[in-house]
Amino acid sequence: MSVTVVGLGADGWPGLAPPARTALEKADVVLGGRRHLDLLPETVTAEREAWPSPLVPALPGLLDRFARAELVVLASGDPMFFGIGAAVLRHRPDAAVLTHPSCLALAAARMGWAEQDVVTVSVVGRPLAAVRAALAPGRHLLVLADGPDTPGRLAALLVGAGYGSAGLSVLASLGAEHESRTDGVAADWDAPAGDPLAVVAVTCPERPDDDLLGRAPGLPDDAYDHDGQLTKAELRALSVAALRPLPGQLLWDVGGGAGSIGIEWCRAEPTARAVTIESRPDRAARITANAEALGVPGLEVVVGRAPQSLAGLDAPDAVFVGGAVSAPGMLDACRSALRPGGRLVANAVTLEGEAALAAAVAEHGGSIRRVAVSRATPVGRYLGWHAMAPVTQWIRRTP
Structure with a gap:
């Protein structure tokens, strides 16, 4: 029997197109x-x-239970936009999807914004801190709200991030008569606190009080809370x-320190994932805090010593x-x-580490380079070059 996913707006039955009404009237x-x-x-x-709650774990059982029925699954707005449609299709690829204007489309229309120029962040079942990485001048x-207190929490986040002058518009019950x-x-x-079914439109200021602009790697070193174990900005950008x-790809950041590589990997590609492996619990806690502050709260932190903790x-x-x-066994475990098509990047600052990388490139190929950076620092009333420790870097891609 068939499965049809029907998008339903806040306007209910009057807003449905004839095919959606027909599917519902024929449903068992x-x-x-x-x-x-x-x-x-x-x-x-x-x-x-x-x-039921929680929904996602129960979905396969529900679809099996009604496998012999004409089944309609109702979703909010566009079922394929942060909706149940994709989850249903994973279990029933033959399901039909009858869409409806999403709350994004309605919100963009109310604000007079072109949809292709808007960045959308859902905090429904997701940390609000993810908004931080999406902020940019202008x-x-x-922001898809997860409850009536979302606008207030979002306003506090914006103030803390240097975006206190951002405009907020809470658009509630879009499409309904009581919009x-x-x-x-x-x-x-x-x-x-108001309607939980809201979209919060944020107009970022052109000149925020914020030094962390854009998603490109190489954030300022002082963007991180650290104890000195930090890949510096120049080498971080190269790495x-x-x-x-x-x-959608997964990074292992082995020996996380302050978590900067995993954090900037996730900032550079919002759908990418990262696991940071750090042996010291205090540094692991610091990585988690840095990830939340910099807008990638989904970064996973594993406390353990590599390479043993890589198993599983x-x-x-x-x-x-x-x-x-x-x-x-470190490099062999990571490489294998x-x-x-995977990529391995390993940095060394000691003679022993450099020797390990030289042996690795001789045995397994790839490229090796040495990076030396100098920064200008005060020398009395003048500036002079201060050389940072040179870093040897091995880069290898698997076939």
Whole structure:
């Protein structure tokens, strides 16, 4: 029997196109949130089944349970935009999807913004801190709220990030007769908690009080809380560029320190993932705090000593080794774990580490380079060059 995913707006039944109405009227069973089910008229005679909580783990069982029924799954707006549609299709690739204007489309129309120029961040079931990485001068953001207190929490985040002059517009119940809009500025936001079904439109200022501009690697060193174990900005930019962040790919950052490589890998490609392996619990806690402050709260931190702690982790698409490259088995464990087409970047600052990299490139190929950076520092009333420790870097790609 068939499965049809139907997008339903806040306007309910009157806003549905004829194919969606027909699917609902022919259905044996309709799955959806209680709010969505209550929007259906009596002409829909199907059995109505409300979603359990949590939903995603229960979805395969529900689809199996109603496998012999004409089944309609209700979703908010566009089912393929942060919706249940993709999850249904993973289990039932033959399912049909009947879409509806998304809250993004409606919000962009209300704000007069071109959709292709807007960055969208969902905080529904996701940390609000992810908004931090999307901030940029003059950018338009649409934030999908996860509750009535989201606008207030978002305003506080913007103030802390140097975007206190950002404009906020809370667009609630888009498409419904009781649709509403509340405007204000982040630094002065005092509106009470409102409708949980809201999109918050953010107009970023052209000149925020923020030094962390853009997603390119090489953030200022003082962007990180660290104890000295930090890959410096110049080498960090070169290392992340050599790792080549790609959509959906996984990085192992072995020997995390302050977490800067994993953090900037995730900032460079929002859909990429990273696991940082750090042996010291205090540094691991610092990495977690840095990741949240810099807008990538999804960074996973594993407390343990490599290479032993690498066992059991998902196979990576890229590996960065920032310390202990001369430890027995370290480079071999990292190299052999890579998926096809994966990239390995290893940095060394000691003679022993440099010797390990020279042996690795002789045995396994790849390229090796030495990076020396000098920064100007005060010498009395003048400036002079201060040389940083040179770094030897091995770069290898798996076949």
